[in-house]
Amino acid sequence: MGDTPVLWVGEPFTVAGRGFWAKLEGHNPGGIKDRAALHMVRAARERGQLPPGARIVESTSGTLGLGLALAGVAFGHPVSVVTDPGMEPQVAGLLRAYGAEVHTVTAPHPVGGWQQARRERVAELLAAHPNAWCPDQYHNPDNVAAYRPLAHELVAQLGRVDTLVVSVGTGGHSAGIGRVLRSFFPALRVVGVDTCASTIFGQPAGARLMRGLGSSIYPRNVAYELFDEVHWVAAAEAVWAARALARTRYATGGWSVGAVALVTRWVARTSPPEERIAAVFPDGPHRYVGTVFDDDWCRAHRLLEHLPAEDPQEIAWSGETVVTRWTRCERVERPAPATRDGSRGTAETAR
Structure with a gap:
Protein backbone atom coordinates (compact mmCIF):
# COMPACT_ATOMS: atom_id res chain seq x y z
CA MET A 1 0.00 0.00 0.00
CA PRO A 29 -5.55 -2.80 -2.94
CA GLY A 30 -8.87 -0.96 -2.50
CA GLY A 31 -8.11 2.66 -3.38
CA ILE A 32 -6.91 5.83 -1.71
CA LYS A 33 -8.81 5.18 1.52
CA ASP A 34 -6.67 2.14 2.32
CA ARG A 35 -4.23 4.75 3.62
CA ALA A 36 -6.79 6.29 5.97
CA ALA A 37 -8.30 3.00 7.13
CA LEU A 38 -4.98 1.42 8.10
CA HIS A 39 -3.69 4.60 9.73
CA MET A 40 -6.86 5.29 11.74
CA VAL A 41 -7.02 1.69 12.98
CA ARG A 42 -3.34 1.59 13.87
CA ALA A 43 -3.55 4.93 15.73
CA ALA A 44 -6.67 3.84 17.66
CA ARG A 45 -4.97 0.59 18.69
CA GLU A 46 -1.89 2.47 19.89
CA ARG A 47 -4.03 4.83 22.00
CA GLY A 48 -6.05 1.97 23.48
CA GLN A 49 -9.29 3.18 21.89
CA LEU A 50 -9.61 -0.05 19.91
CA PRO A 51 -9.05 -3.14 22.11
CA PRO A 52 -7.63 -6.30 20.54
CA GLY A 53 -10.32 -8.19 18.67
CA ALA A 54 -12.95 -5.44 19.10
CA ARG A 55 -15.38 -4.67 16.31
CA ILE A 56 -14.89 -1.77 13.88
CA VAL A 57 -18.11 -0.05 12.78
CA GLU A 58 -18.25 2.70 10.16
CA SER A 59 -20.44 4.42 7.57
CA THR A 60 -19.12 4.24 4.00
CA SER A 61 -20.12 4.58 0.37
CA GLY A 62 -17.57 1.90 -0.52
CA THR A 63 -13.87 2.75 -0.70
CA LEU A 64 -13.24 3.24 3.02
CA GLY A 65 -15.16 0.04 3.69
CA LEU A 66 -12.70 -1.87 1.52
CA GLY A 67 -9.83 -0.30 3.45
CA LEU A 68 -11.39 -1.18 6.80
CA ALA A 69 -11.92 -4.76 5.65
CA LEU A 70 -8.21 -4.85 4.81
CA ALA A 71 -7.38 -3.43 8.25
CA GLY A 72 -9.65 -5.99 9.88
CA VAL A 73 -7.73 -8.80 8.21
CA ALA A 74 -4.36 -7.22 9.03
CA PHE A 75 -5.08 -6.46 12.70
CA GLY A 76 -7.62 -9.13 13.61
CA HIS A 77 -10.84 -7.12 14.01
CA PRO A 78 -14.37 -7.96 12.84
CA VAL A 79 -15.73 -5.16 10.64
CA SER A 80 -19.29 -3.89 10.18
CA VAL A 81 -19.93 -1.29 7.47
CA VAL A 82 -23.14 0.69 7.05
CA THR A 83 -24.07 1.81 3.57
CA ASP A 84 -27.14 2.68 1.49
CA PRO A 85 -28.78 1.29 -1.66
CA GLY A 86 -26.41 3.26 -3.89
CA MET A 87 -23.42 1.06 -3.09
CA GLU A 88 -22.29 -0.85 -6.16
CA PRO A 89 -23.17 -4.57 -5.90
CA GLN A 90 -19.57 -5.49 -6.74
CA VAL A 91 -18.31 -3.57 -3.70
CA ALA A 92 -20.87 -5.11 -1.36
CA GLY A 93 -19.84 -8.54 -2.63
CA LEU A 94 -16.15 -7.80 -2.11
CA LEU A 95 -16.78 -6.52 1.41
CA ARG A 96 -18.56 -9.73 2.34
CA ALA A 97 -15.82 -11.79 0.68
CA TYR A 98 -13.26 -9.98 2.85
CA GLY A 99 -15.25 -10.89 5.96
CA ALA A 100 -17.08 -7.63 6.63
CA GLU A 101 -20.74 -7.38 7.64
CA VAL A 102 -22.71 -5.06 5.34
CA HIS A 103 -25.70 -3.18 6.79
CA THR A 104 -27.84 -1.21 4.33
CA VAL A 105 -30.14 1.60 5.48
CA THR A 106 -33.44 1.77 3.62
CA ALA A 107 -34.47 5.46 3.80
CA PRO A 108 -32.57 8.78 3.85
CA HIS A 109 -32.65 11.14 6.83
CA PRO A 110 -35.05 14.06 6.12
CA VAL A 111 -32.26 16.66 6.54
CA GLY A 112 -28.93 14.81 6.45
CA GLY A 113 -29.81 12.43 3.63
CA TRP A 114 -28.30 8.98 3.27
CA GLN A 115 -25.13 9.94 5.15
CA GLN A 116 -26.99 10.93 8.29
CA ALA A 117 -29.17 7.82 8.05
CA ARG A 118 -26.02 5.71 7.89
CA ARG A 119 -24.48 7.49 10.85
CA GLU A 120 -27.58 6.87 12.95
CA ARG A 121 -27.39 3.16 12.12
CA VAL A 122 -23.71 3.21 13.12
CA ALA A 123 -24.75 4.58 16.52
CA GLU A 124 -27.19 1.68 16.94
CA LEU A 125 -24.50 -0.88 16.13
CA LEU A 126 -22.04 0.75 18.52
CA ALA A 127 -24.64 0.54 21.29
CA ALA A 128 -25.14 -3.15 20.51
CA HIS A 129 -21.39 -3.87 20.71
CA PRO A 130 -20.01 -2.11 23.82
CA ASN A 131 -16.33 -2.60 22.91
CA ALA A 132 -16.79 -1.52 19.30
CA TRP A 133 -14.99 1.48 17.82
CA CYS A 134 -15.99 3.86 15.01
CA PRO A 135 -13.27 5.63 12.98
CA ASP A 136 -15.68 8.55 12.27
CA GLN A 137 -13.89 9.37 9.03
CA TYR A 138 -15.70 12.70 8.57
CA HIS A 139 -14.32 14.20 11.78
CA ASN A 140 -11.27 12.10 12.74
CA PRO A 141 -7.99 14.04 12.39
Whole structure:
Protein backbone atom coordinates (compact mmCIF):
# COMPACT_ATOMS: atom_id res chain seq x y z
CA MET A 1 0.00 0.00 0.00
CA GLY A 2 1.36 3.40 -0.95
CA ASP A 3 4.15 4.44 -3.34
CA THR A 4 1.58 4.58 -6.12
CA PRO A 5 2.70 5.73 -9.59
CA VAL A 6 2.09 9.02 -11.32
CA LEU A 7 0.99 9.16 -14.96
CA TRP A 8 1.41 12.04 -17.41
CA VAL A 9 -1.99 12.81 -18.94
CA GLY A 10 -1.62 14.84 -22.13
CA GLU A 11 -3.22 14.94 -25.55
CA PRO A 12 -5.64 13.79 -26.85
CA PHE A 13 -7.36 14.09 -23.47
CA THR A 14 -5.88 17.59 -23.13
CA VAL A 15 -4.99 20.14 -25.78
CA ALA A 16 -1.62 19.97 -27.49
CA GLY A 17 1.28 21.05 -25.31
CA ARG A 18 -0.65 20.93 -22.03
CA GLY A 19 -1.18 18.19 -19.50
CA PHE A 20 -0.95 17.14 -15.87
CA TRP A 21 0.36 14.42 -13.59
CA ALA A 22 -2.20 11.97 -12.17
CA LYS A 23 -1.48 10.17 -8.90
CA LEU A 24 -2.98 6.70 -9.44
CA GLU A 25 -4.35 5.66 -6.06
CA GLY A 26 -6.23 2.80 -7.69
CA HIS A 27 -2.94 0.90 -7.43
CA ASN A 28 -3.61 0.41 -3.72
CA PRO A 29 -5.55 -2.80 -2.94
CA GLY A 30 -8.87 -0.96 -2.50
CA GLY A 31 -8.11 2.66 -3.38
CA ILE A 32 -6.91 5.83 -1.71
CA LYS A 33 -8.81 5.18 1.52
CA ASP A 34 -6.67 2.14 2.32
CA ARG A 35 -4.23 4.75 3.62
CA ALA A 36 -6.79 6.29 5.97
CA ALA A 37 -8.30 3.00 7.13
CA LEU A 38 -4.98 1.42 8.10
CA HIS A 39 -3.69 4.60 9.73
CA MET A 40 -6.86 5.29 11.74
CA VAL A 41 -7.02 1.69 12.98
CA ARG A 42 -3.34 1.59 13.87
CA ALA A 43 -3.55 4.93 15.73
CA ALA A 44 -6.67 3.84 17.66
CA ARG A 45 -4.97 0.59 18.69
CA GLU A 46 -1.89 2.47 19.89
CA ARG A 47 -4.03 4.83 22.00
CA GLY A 48 -6.05 1.97 23.48
CA GLN A 49 -9.29 3.18 21.89
CA LEU A 50 -9.61 -0.05 19.91
CA PRO A 51 -9.05 -3.14 22.11
CA PRO A 52 -7.63 -6.30 20.54
CA GLY A 53 -10.32 -8.19 18.67
CA ALA A 54 -12.95 -5.44 19.10
CA ARG A 55 -15.38 -4.67 16.31
CA ILE A 56 -14.89 -1.77 13.88
CA VAL A 57 -18.11 -0.05 12.78
CA GLU A 58 -18.25 2.70 10.16
CA SER A 59 -20.44 4.42 7.57
CA THR A 60 -19.12 4.24 4.00
CA SER A 61 -20.12 4.58 0.37
CA GLY A 62 -17.57 1.90 -0.52
CA THR A 63 -13.87 2.75 -0.70
CA LEU A 64 -13.24 3.24 3.02
CA GLY A 65 -15.16 0.04 3.69
CA LEU A 66 -12.70 -1.87 1.52
CA GLY A 67 -9.83 -0.30 3.45
CA LEU A 68 -11.39 -1.18 6.80
CA ALA A 69 -11.92 -4.76 5.65
CA LEU A 70 -8.21 -4.85 4.81
CA ALA A 71 -7.38 -3.43 8.25
CA GLY A 72 -9.65 -5.99 9.88
CA VAL A 73 -7.73 -8.80 8.21
CA ALA A 74 -4.36 -7.22 9.03
CA PHE A 75 -5.08 -6.46 12.70
CA GLY A 76 -7.62 -9.13 13.61
CA HIS A 77 -10.84 -7.12 14.01
CA PRO A 78 -14.37 -7.96 12.84
CA VAL A 79 -15.73 -5.16 10.64
CA SER A 80 -19.29 -3.89 10.18
CA VAL A 81 -19.93 -1.29 7.47
CA VAL A 82 -23.14 0.69 7.05
CA THR A 83 -24.07 1.81 3.57
CA ASP A 84 -27.14 2.68 1.49
CA PRO A 85 -28.78 1.29 -1.66
CA GLY A 86 -26.41 3.26 -3.89
CA MET A 87 -23.42 1.06 -3.09
CA GLU A 88 -22.29 -0.85 -6.16
CA PRO A 89 -23.17 -4.57 -5.90
CA GLN A 90 -19.57 -5.49 -6.74
CA VAL A 91 -18.31 -3.57 -3.70
CA ALA A 92 -20.87 -5.11 -1.36
CA GLY A 93 -19.84 -8.54 -2.63
CA LEU A 94 -16.15 -7.80 -2.11
CA LEU A 95 -16.78 -6.52 1.41
CA ARG A 96 -18.56 -9.73 2.34
CA ALA A 97 -15.82 -11.79 0.68
CA TYR A 98 -13.26 -9.98 2.85
CA GLY A 99 -15.25 -10.89 5.96
CA ALA A 100 -17.08 -7.63 6.63
CA GLU A 101 -20.74 -7.38 7.64
CA VAL A 102 -22.71 -5.06 5.34
CA HIS A 103 -25.70 -3.18 6.79
CA THR A 104 -27.84 -1.21 4.33
CA VAL A 105 -30.14 1.60 5.48
CA THR A 106 -33.44 1.77 3.62
CA ALA A 107 -34.47 5.46 3.80
CA PRO A 108 -32.57 8.78 3.85
CA HIS A 109 -32.65 11.14 6.83
CA PRO A 110 -35.05 14.06 6.12
CA VAL A 111 -32.26 16.66 6.54
CA GLY A 112 -28.93 14.81 6.45
CA GLY A 113 -29.81 12.43 3.63
CA TRP A 114 -28.30 8.98 3.27
CA GLN A 115 -25.13 9.94 5.15
CA GLN A 116 -26.99 10.93 8.29
CA ALA A 117 -29.17 7.82 8.05
CA ARG A 118 -26.02 5.71 7.89
CA ARG A 119 -24.48 7.49 10.85
CA GLU A 120 -27.58 6.87 12.95
CA ARG A 121 -27.39 3.16 12.12
CA VAL A 122 -23.71 3.21 13.12
CA ALA A 123 -24.75 4.58 16.52
CA GLU A 124 -27.19 1.68 16.94
CA LEU A 125 -24.50 -0.88 16.13
CA LEU A 126 -22.04 0.75 18.52
CA ALA A 127 -24.64 0.54 21.29
CA ALA A 128 -25.14 -3.15 20.51
CA HIS A 129 -21.39 -3.87 20.71
CA PRO A 130 -20.01 -2.11 23.82
CA ASN A 131 -16.33 -2.60 22.91
CA ALA A 132 -16.79 -1.52 19.30
CA TRP A 133 -14.99 1.48 17.82
CA CYS A 134 -15.99 3.86 15.01
CA PRO A 135 -13.27 5.63 12.98
CA ASP A 136 -15.68 8.55 12.27
CA GLN A 137 -13.89 9.37 9.03
CA TYR A 138 -15.70 12.70 8.57
CA HIS A 139 -14.32 14.20 11.78
CA ASN A 140 -11.27 12.10 12.74
CA PRO A 141 -7.99 14.04 12.39
CA ASP A 142 -6.17 10.73 11.85
CA ASN A 143 -7.97 10.61 8.50
CA VAL A 144 -6.09 13.78 7.53
CA ALA A 145 -2.75 12.61 8.95
CA ALA A 146 -2.95 9.40 6.91
CA TYR A 147 -2.31 11.30 3.68
CA ARG A 148 0.93 13.05 4.64
CA PRO A 149 2.99 10.22 3.10
CA LEU A 150 1.10 10.66 -0.18
CA ALA A 151 2.14 14.31 -0.26
CA HIS A 152 5.78 13.36 0.33
CA GLU A 153 5.51 10.81 -2.48
CA LEU A 154 4.37 13.58 -4.83
CA VAL A 155 7.30 15.77 -3.82
CA ALA A 156 9.73 12.90 -4.48
CA GLN A 157 8.08 11.98 -7.79
CA LEU A 158 7.47 15.43 -9.25
CA GLY A 159 10.04 17.64 -7.52
CA ARG A 160 7.67 20.61 -7.61
CA VAL A 161 3.90 21.03 -7.52
CA ASP A 162 2.36 24.36 -8.52
CA THR A 163 -1.31 23.30 -8.57
CA LEU A 164 -3.06 20.47 -6.75
CA VAL A 165 -6.50 19.28 -7.89
CA VAL A 166 -8.38 17.07 -5.41
CA SER A 167 -11.89 15.79 -4.85
CA VAL A 168 -13.52 16.62 -1.52
CA GLY A 169 -15.72 14.24 0.45
CA THR A 170 -14.70 13.62 4.05
CA GLY A 171 -11.98 16.26 3.59
CA GLY A 172 -9.23 13.84 4.60
CA HIS A 173 -6.98 13.56 1.57
CA SER A 174 -7.46 17.16 0.41
CA ALA A 175 -6.38 18.48 3.84
CA GLY A 176 -3.62 15.96 4.44
CA ILE A 177 -1.99 16.36 1.03
CA GLY A 178 -2.65 20.09 0.66
CA ARG A 179 -1.16 21.15 3.99
CA VAL A 180 2.07 19.22 3.46
CA LEU A 181 2.51 20.42 -0.12
CA ARG A 182 1.89 24.02 0.88
CA SER A 183 4.62 23.71 3.53
CA PHE A 184 7.00 22.83 0.67
CA PHE A 185 5.48 25.22 -1.89
CA PRO A 186 3.87 28.26 -0.19
CA ALA A 187 2.41 29.54 -3.48
CA LEU A 188 0.62 26.23 -4.15
CA ARG A 189 -2.80 26.65 -5.77
CA VAL A 190 -5.35 24.15 -4.41
CA VAL A 191 -8.43 23.40 -6.50
CA GLY A 192 -11.26 21.50 -4.80
CA VAL A 193 -13.69 19.35 -6.78
CA ASP A 194 -17.17 18.71 -5.40
CA THR A 195 -20.36 17.31 -6.88
CA CYS A 196 -23.58 19.16 -7.58
CA ALA A 197 -26.13 18.80 -4.72
CA SER A 198 -23.36 18.57 -2.10
CA THR A 199 -23.41 20.84 0.95
CA ILE A 200 -19.65 20.97 1.58
CA PHE A 201 -19.06 24.37 -0.05
CA GLY A 202 -22.45 25.92 0.63
CA GLN A 203 -24.78 24.45 -1.97
CA PRO A 204 -28.11 22.95 -0.83
CA ALA A 205 -28.22 19.18 -0.35
CA GLY A 206 -29.97 17.11 -2.98
CA ALA A 207 -30.08 13.64 -4.49
CA ARG A 208 -26.65 12.57 -5.81
CA LEU A 209 -25.64 9.70 -8.04
CA MET A 210 -21.94 10.39 -7.61
CA ARG A 211 -20.28 8.62 -4.69
CA GLY A 212 -16.89 9.12 -3.08
CA LEU A 213 -17.05 12.92 -3.22
CA GLY A 214 -19.59 15.39 -1.91
CA SER A 215 -21.55 15.27 1.34
CA SER A 216 -24.92 15.96 2.91
CA ILE A 217 -23.27 16.77 6.26
CA TYR A 218 -20.44 19.13 7.23
CA PRO A 219 -17.20 17.17 7.78
CA ARG A 220 -14.88 18.88 10.26
CA ASN A 221 -11.87 17.56 8.34
CA VAL A 222 -12.46 19.89 5.38
CA ALA A 223 -9.67 22.51 5.43
CA TYR A 224 -11.52 25.43 3.83
CA GLU A 225 -8.57 27.76 4.28
CA LEU A 226 -6.50 25.66 1.85
CA PHE A 227 -8.68 26.09 -1.22
CA ASP A 228 -8.13 28.80 -3.80
CA GLU A 229 -11.22 27.78 -5.75
CA VAL A 230 -13.89 25.10 -5.90
CA HIS A 231 -15.57 23.40 -8.86
CA TRP A 232 -18.87 21.51 -8.80
CA VAL A 233 -19.30 18.78 -11.42
CA ALA A 234 -22.48 16.99 -12.53
CA ALA A 235 -22.71 13.21 -12.84
CA ALA A 236 -22.98 13.17 -16.65
CA GLU A 237 -19.86 15.34 -16.94
CA ALA A 238 -17.88 13.00 -14.69
CA VAL A 239 -19.03 10.00 -16.73
CA TRP A 240 -17.87 11.67 -19.95
CA ALA A 241 -14.43 12.40 -18.50
CA ALA A 242 -13.95 8.93 -16.96
CA ARG A 243 -14.84 7.30 -20.27
CA ALA A 244 -12.67 9.71 -22.28
CA LEU A 245 -9.74 8.87 -20.00
CA ALA A 246 -10.32 5.16 -20.55
CA ARG A 247 -10.27 5.58 -24.34
CA THR A 248 -7.25 7.86 -24.49
CA ARG A 249 -5.06 6.97 -21.50
CA TYR A 250 -6.27 3.50 -20.41
CA ALA A 251 -5.86 4.59 -16.75
CA THR A 252 -9.19 5.83 -15.41
CA GLY A 253 -11.57 5.46 -12.48
CA GLY A 254 -15.06 6.25 -11.25
CA TRP A 255 -17.00 9.32 -10.21
CA SER A 256 -14.20 11.12 -8.36
CA VAL A 257 -11.63 10.39 -11.04
CA GLY A 258 -13.96 11.63 -13.78
CA ALA A 259 -14.79 14.84 -11.92
CA VAL A 260 -11.16 15.55 -11.04
CA ALA A 261 -9.98 14.79 -14.57
CA LEU A 262 -12.55 17.12 -16.12
CA VAL A 263 -11.47 20.02 -13.90
CA THR A 264 -7.74 19.32 -14.24
CA ARG A 265 -8.06 19.20 -18.03
CA TRP A 266 -9.39 22.77 -17.88
CA VAL A 267 -6.75 23.86 -15.35
CA ALA A 268 -4.00 22.55 -17.64
CA ARG A 269 -5.44 24.38 -20.66
CA THR A 270 -5.81 27.70 -18.85
CA SER A 271 -2.52 27.67 -16.89
CA PRO A 272 0.93 28.73 -18.10
CA PRO A 273 2.72 25.89 -19.96
CA GLU A 274 5.41 25.65 -17.28
CA GLU A 275 2.84 25.07 -14.51
CA ARG A 276 3.31 21.66 -12.84
CA ILE A 277 -0.14 20.31 -12.04
CA ALA A 278 -0.89 17.24 -9.92
CA ALA A 279 -4.30 15.58 -9.76
CA VAL A 280 -5.20 12.81 -7.31
CA PHE A 281 -7.17 9.91 -8.85
CA PRO A 282 -8.69 8.19 -5.79
CA ASP A 283 -9.37 4.76 -7.28
CA GLY A 284 -9.54 2.68 -10.44
CA PRO A 285 -12.37 1.65 -12.77
CA HIS A 286 -13.13 -1.87 -11.57
CA ARG A 287 -15.88 -1.16 -9.03
CA TYR A 288 -17.75 0.97 -11.59
CA VAL A 289 -18.31 -1.60 -14.33
CA GLY A 290 -22.01 -1.69 -13.40
CA THR A 291 -22.47 2.09 -13.23
CA VAL A 292 -20.09 4.58 -14.87
CA PHE A 293 -19.00 2.07 -17.54
CA ASP A 294 -22.35 0.35 -18.07
CA ASP A 295 -24.19 1.79 -21.08
CA ASP A 296 -27.62 0.56 -20.01
CA TRP A 297 -27.27 1.92 -16.48
CA CYS A 298 -25.96 5.27 -17.72
CA ARG A 299 -28.68 5.50 -20.33
CA ALA A 300 -31.35 4.79 -17.71
CA HIS A 301 -29.98 7.69 -15.65
CA ARG A 302 -29.61 9.99 -18.68
CA LEU A 303 -25.84 10.23 -18.36
CA LEU A 304 -24.79 9.56 -21.94
CA GLU A 305 -24.47 11.95 -24.88
CA HIS A 306 -23.65 14.89 -22.59
CA LEU A 307 -20.53 16.63 -23.91
CA PRO A 308 -19.29 19.01 -21.17
CA ALA A 309 -18.72 22.67 -21.91
CA GLU A 310 -15.16 23.74 -22.66
CA ASP A 311 -15.25 26.12 -19.70
CA PRO A 312 -17.10 26.06 -16.38
CA GLN A 313 -19.96 28.34 -15.48
CA GLU A 314 -18.63 31.04 -13.13
CA ILE A 315 -20.35 32.24 -9.95
CA ALA A 316 -19.16 34.89 -7.48
CA TRP A 317 -20.18 33.02 -4.34
CA SER A 318 -21.64 29.61 -3.54
CA GLY A 319 -25.12 30.86 -2.68
CA GLU A 320 -25.54 32.82 -5.90
CA THR A 321 -27.41 29.98 -7.61
CA VAL A 322 -28.08 26.27 -7.29
CA VAL A 323 -25.57 24.67 -9.64
CA THR A 324 -26.61 21.82 -11.91
CA ARG A 325 -23.60 21.71 -14.25
CA TRP A 326 -19.84 22.21 -14.04
CA THR A 327 -19.39 25.47 -12.13
CA ARG A 328 -16.41 27.33 -10.69
CA CYS A 329 -16.17 29.70 -7.73
CA GLU A 330 -13.07 31.51 -6.45
CA ARG A 331 -14.70 32.57 -3.17
CA VAL A 332 -14.40 29.56 -0.87
CA GLU A 333 -16.60 29.64 2.22
CA ARG A 334 -17.16 27.55 5.31
CA PRO A 335 -20.94 27.03 5.35
CA ALA A 336 -22.85 27.57 8.56
CA PRO A 337 -24.29 24.16 9.55
CA ALA A 338 -28.01 23.72 9.09
CA THR A 339 -30.21 24.20 12.13
CA ARG A 340 -32.83 21.66 13.15
CA ASP A 341 -35.40 23.30 10.91
CA GLY A 342 -33.00 23.10 7.94
CA SER A 343 -32.14 26.84 7.75
CA ARG A 344 -28.59 28.16 7.77
CA GLY A 345 -26.76 31.06 9.28
CA THR A 346 -24.21 33.24 7.51
CA ALA A 347 -21.32 31.49 5.75
CA GLU A 348 -17.76 32.37 6.73
CA THR A 349 -15.24 33.28 4.06
CA ALA A 350 -12.32 30.88 4.43
CA ARG A 351 -10.05 32.27 1.72
